[in-house]
Amino acid sequence: MFLTISTTGDEQNPATDLGFLLHKHPDNPFSTKLSYGTAHVFYPEASAERCTAALLLEVDPVALVRRGKGKGRGGAPDAALAQYVNDRPYAASSLLSVAMSAVFKSALNGVCRARPERAQTAMPLRIEVPALPARGGAELVRKLFGPLGWTRVDAVAVPLDEQFPEWGDSRYVRLVLEGELRLADALRQLYVLLPVLDDAKHYWVAPDEVDKLLRAGEGWLAAHPEQKLITSRYLARRRGLTLQAMQQLELVRLAESDDLDVESIDNAVDETTDTEEKPVPLAEQRRAAILDALRAAGASRVLDLGCGQGQLVQAMLKDAAFTEIVGVDVSVRALTIASRRLKPERMGERQAARVTLRQGSLTYTDKRLKGYDAAVLSEVVEHLDLPRLPALEYAVFGSARPRTVLVTTPNVEYNVRWETLPAGHVRHGDHRFEWTRAEFRAWAREVAQRHGYGVGFVPVGPDDPEVGPPTQMAVFTMTAADDAAKPRGGETAERNGDRTEKEANAA
Ligand code: SAH
Numbered sequence: 001m002f003l004t005i006s007t008t009g010d011e012q013n014p015a016t017d018l019g020f021l022l023h024k025h026p027d028n029p030f031s032t033k034l035s036y037g038t039a040h041v042f043y044p045e046a047s048a049e050r051c052t053a054a055l056l057l058e059v060d061p062v063a064l065v066r067r068g069k070g071k072g073r074g075g076a077p078d079a080a081l082a083q084y085v086n087d088r089p090y091a092a093s094s095l096l097s098v099a100m101s102a103v104f105k106s107a108l109n110g111v112c113r114a115r116p117e118r119a120q121t122a123m124p125l126r127i128e129v130p131a132l133p134a135r136g137g138a139e140l141v142r143k144l145f146g147p148l149g150w151t152r153v154d155a156v157a158v159p160l161d162e163q164f165p166e167w168g169d170s171r172y173v174r175l176v177l178e179g180e181l182r183l184a185d186a187l188r189q190l191y192v193l194l195p196v197l198d199d200a201k202h203y204w205v206a207p208d209e210v211d212k213l214l215r216a217g218e219g220w221l222a223a224h225p226e227q228k229l230i231t232s233r234y235l236a237r238r239r240g241l242t243l244q245a246m247q248q249l250e251l252v253r254l255a256e257s258d259d260l261d262v263e264s265i266d267n268a269v270d271e272t273t274d275t276e277e278k279p280v281p282l283a284e285q286r287r288a289a290i291l292d293a294l295r296a297a298g299a300s301r302v303l304d305l306g307c308g309q310g311q312l313v314q315a316m317l318k319d320a321a322f323t324e325i326v327g328v329d330v331s332v333r334a335l336t337i338a339s340r341r342l343k344p345e346r347m348g349e350r351q352a353a354r355v356t357l358r359q360g361s362l363t364y365t366d367k368r369l370k371g372y373d374a375a376v377l378s379e380v381v382e383h384l385d386l387p388r389l390p391a392l393e394y395a396v397f398g399s400a401r402p403r404t405v406l407v408t409t410p411n412v413e414y415n416v417r418w419e420t421l422p423a424g425h426v427r428h429g430d431h432r433f434e435w436t437r438a439e440f441r442a443w444a445r446e447v448a449q450r451h452g453y454g455v456g457f458v459p460v461g462p463d464d465p466e467v468g469p470p471t472q473m474a475v476f477t478m479t480a481a482d483d484a485a486k487p488r489g490g491e492t493a494e495r496n497g498d499r500t501e502k503e504a505n506a507a
Pocket of ligand 1: 305306307308309311328329330331334360361362363377378379380383384
């Protein structure tokens with residue numbers, strides 16, 4: 001198994017800095033024994049202009065088989081020849097990835113005391129793996145490395161036998177990557193993608209594999225179009241672990257993309273209304289409408305889903321009628337701000353016991369959200385991509401199933417009344433869509449029907465005769481038959497629910 005990493009440089013930034021970054025000196029060949037063989041690092045070339053480091057892994061197939069035997073099989077002798085005579089010693093694979101993590105540990109972490117600035121900056125890199133087992137072939141190799149910032153991703157199938165081209169291609173490709181990347185990023189990609197391509201991970205997949213994947217995937221995996229394939233193969237197709245990893249990655253993606261300035265445009269617009277008194281900001285009017293609806297429903301244990309910076313939670317705390325308040329948001333940053341606002345450390349014990357802030361994504365079911373009187377989704381649905389909405393629908397209406405659900409969202413028709421909003425623009429950069437009244441109602445009615453709720457609509461803010469109110473609110477109430485212990489209504493709802501759950505898991 002063989003992999004080379006090359007870079008170019010000049011007098012000022014000599015290519016031989018690669019030695020510092022990899023923590024392996026170009027003049028001193030390095031070898032270390034691993035449990036399944038020996039890893040060598042050496043430099044076929046090392047000048048200021050060009051420097052190449054080679055990682056060679058000599059696998060001892062006997063040690064490999066013995067090692068795999070350790071657990072569980074009761075040591076029964078298994079003489080299958082294939083265990084000893086196979087491609088493991090020659091092909092780049094998960095073993096190479098394990099070796100990389102052993103010999104290039106600091107480089108993978110982007111740590112370099114001698115050249116800290118070079119470790120943090122992109123450099124010209126060329127990586128070559130002459131024999132990479134690739135289930136899915138050259139095409140998959142291109143799909144995996146293509147979106148990762150390389151200017152050249154060259155994957156050529158290796159013929160089974162060069163002398164007999166008519167025999168066709170082997171399952172190996174020769175891989176060449178070229179581009180300007182941080183060395184640590186390049187190594188992390190390889191660390192994950194070599195075993196993904198090999199798809200024959202030989203070692204035990206432990207739950208901490210998820211953490212390893214997330215750490216190595218930092219900065220590139222959350223947005224990768226092949227994220228699902230990568231995650232599933234890396235975790236040896238263990239479904240539970242794959243879902244866990246993908247959920248974490250979704251949190252990362254949302255946290256990276258979110259923008260919490262939700263109230264700014266509402267407030268900016270409110271300032272332009274010319275009334276005598278100081279106008280009440282729309283966000284405040286929304287909270288008042290929500291509190292009214294919650295009180296009317298007699299709710300005391302309330303979920304604030306997508307609680308953002310915690311303004312509604314704070315308002316609810318002021319009313320003793322709300323005995324238990326749980327704020328959930330995907331964004332750690334929002335929750336930190338919410339927690340600062342609420343100052344739980346200054347609350348008395350009983351007050352503090354009333355409120356919980358929790359990180360989570362609303363597109364996944366969560367048992368802890370079951371059994372509440374009411375859930376509020378204030379200005380949240382429009383932050384989800386439309387295809388993710390069924391997953392949220394199932395998590396809230398199918399799984400958590402509070403008696404009352406309040407959903408507020410902008411009424412896009414009203415946008416023409418807002419002078420500060422250019423025509424055709426949504427109110428907030430992170431809004432994935434904004435609905436007309438008819439669209440919102442159609443969605444809400446379908447949701448209600450699918451899950452055994454009734455639904456009514458309440459305008460929030462000035463209800464314009466032509467374009468309606470700036471904010472629209474749907475009040476869902478579980479229908480009596482459903483209110484009993486039974487988790488869900490008729491057969492149709494059952495089937496719909498199931499389908500949505502599958503979608504949620506598949507997405
Ligand atoms: N409810 C607050 C905040 C609305 S902004 C208010 O009315 O002011 C939308 C919030 O939804 C953001 O804080 C965002 O982080 C959160 N959010 C978006 N998608 C989410 C998801 N899938 N799971 C949980 N929270 C999400």
